[in-house]
Amino acid sequence: xxxxxxxxxxxxxxxxxxxxxxxxxxxxxxxxxxxxxxxxxxxxxxxxxxxxxxxxxxxxxxxxxxxxxxxxxxxxxxxxxxxxxxxxxxxxxxxxxxxxxxxxxxxxxxxxxxxxxxxxxxxxxxxxxxxxxxxxxxxxxxxxxxxxxxxxxxxxxx
Numbered sequence: 001x002x003x004x005x006x007x008x009x010x011x012x013x014x015x016x017x018x019x020x021x022x023x024x025x026x027x028x029x030x031x032x033x034x035x036x037x038x039x040x041x042x043x044x045x046x047x048x049x050x051x052x053x054x055x056x057x058x059x060x061x062x063x064x065x066x067x068x069x070x071x072x073x074x075x076x077x078x079x080x081x082x083x084x085x086x087x088x089x090x091x092x093x094x095x096x097x098x099x100x101x102x103x104x105x106x107x108x109x110x111x112x113x114x115x116x117x118x119x120x121x122x123x124x125x126x127x128x129x130x131x132x133x134x135x136x137x138x139x140x141x142x143x144x145x146x147x148x149x150x151x152x153x154x155x156x157x158x
Contacts, residue, residue: 010083027041065080078092
């Protein structure tokens, strides 16, 4: 059984403690913006150089990486953690690429965590990818879960 709140508080606490800039993204951010689909993992983006700073504090929880990861949708620096049954994906934001389903080409995700929006989640203020940026990104990758997120988020903000 996953414990999303505890996992979230643990990783966000570490990031704050180590003064590592980050933003919440992916499905977790989509849920904060109105999507109601099941949550698979907590996606957090950090600068590539900050993996080394975080690694000593999370090494016991690592189930993947840190390493370059590539599938049909993404190519990025990735480290997956498991905390109390909840997976947490730590993604590098400086060299991340996505496969744009419209143009059929790989392109930069153009992630800028400095443009994140502060929001309180589980009693802790955190930076979250702006909903407009999340929707634009999800429209490019166009997986079924992403299209569901786009529909729900746009409905909330229209």
